[in-house]
Amino acid sequence: MTPPVLVFGEVHEGRVASASLEAIAVARELAGPSDPVIGFVAGSRGEAAAADFARFGVGRVLVAEDPRLDAAPVGAIAHAVTAAARSSGSSLLVAGGTTFGRELVGRLAVRWEAAVATGVTEATRVDGTLRVRRAIFGGRASETRRLEGERSAIAIRPHAFPPPVERPGALAIERVATGDLPASLMAPHRTEVKAPDRGAGPGLTDAAIVVSGGRGLRGPSEFHLVEDLAASLDAAVGASRAVTDAGWRPASFQVGQTGKAVSPQLYIAVGISGAIQHLVGMVSSRVIVAINSDAGAPIFKVADYGIVGDLFEIVPALTAEVRRARGR
């Protein structure tokens, strides 16, 4: 029998994170026609979460149903994953671009002695040789790497692959033992989780769409124009440093060299001139739209679509049109 390709499912509130499910298509592609793709989930609600795999055609799921793994550090999860990978005979693990997915493969590099890569945007396996492509330098370049060794673990980049297609099927759950978890790995304790703030954290760095505002907004009280447009698109909100330095919005909103690097499917820059320090944080976005009254603004050099005009007229019209087009 050919070894299965293992997909790591990060579980939250009894559901597999959508970014983890993006890994299914990649695993299938790498598995080829004859190797099975199997899922892995951990925690006290593992069995419930396993159903999310079955919905997308992954019928065999390894479940480490263990309440100790509900709010455990990634090191403990890596223990459970390694045990599951060994018992399934798998030699390749694919994780989605969740925060734990990326850290997990780093732990597996040592624990499972796997060749690893994160932020993967393309992956191929030819004659057993796994090659991955990944964006580097904030998306200003890309590299192809060859993973060497008997085992590999990769984490894909969020939104780099199409969302999985529903293929509901039967579900066969296989319980896997977590085994001993070293006390040092179980000592940390998660005390609270606060809901994400749209303008910060992975909300901004991992969003599929980002709408950013610059000094062209004129002041903190006008910045809601950008936030309204973002809300209509279910997008995260970013800002130029001019905005965060002036205190119109917190520093967590800043995109650029000294802020966050983002690379969404769609980046809309509103009233942002396009200084190099801003550009390095967003040029790798797939599609860039610029709205600026100055046709000579450098942002138009990197944008795909531009509207030269007064943002105070364009942005409200755009928000209304987006709402209309989305039936809201």
Add this chain to the structure above:
Amino acid sequence: MEIVVCVKPIPEAETRLRVGADGTTFDAEGVKFVLAGYDESAVEQALLLKEAIPGSRVHVISAGPSPRTDEVLRASVALGCDLATCVDLSSANSAADPIAIARALASALATVPHDLVLCGKQAGDDEAGLVAPALGELLGVPDFGYVVDLRWDAARKLLKFQRWGESGLELWEAPTPCVIGLQQAWNDPRTAKLPAILKSRKAPIARAAPPAGPTSPSSRPERFELPPPRLGARLIEYKTPQEAAEKLVKLLREEAKVFP
């Protein structure tokens, strides 16, 4: 508290990237290497803890090709780090492999006291984010990435920190030792003063040998590519803002296929 910060030299942000001679990596000729942005936040965090906990020391370690490493070690000393160690990985192969870097750091840590190890959660060159978790596994301690704001609860002898996880901002408590990967640009890193910069030029840098034995890289770069230059925006012609909005939505939906 014995605090260790791991730092990486990376090309400064304004660098015009070029493909190197063998095509596998960038051309480092004439490139200025600086402290990685995430690492600046890690150094700042280390210094904040040192200021808050009497009797603490900050030891900065860099594993990479010397003399690039020495530049960022001196920059960290100028900011207030107490001790500096370089693990020279002049062999380009292992310097380009994040796991080999983690192994080199772990071997240096065998002789460096450490209650807490801080890193940037990733570096702005390879963007891998692998060093902190691999180091955690090598040291047999927990690691946490995406961390903003780390404090020491002296009464309970616990680290308290916030971390961006999948479901939001998570609050954690952890005893030492542990490895923490810091987010970038949340703590407004300080800048060094001129006298400190001048003094750091003479700061001693300890040299640690890279780990012995075969350092077979787990992944090897084969090709480095730059994206085709962007051609400039297609400007939308319109008479009213409504028309501009309608045209843009249509293009995003039908041509670019990125409309949600």
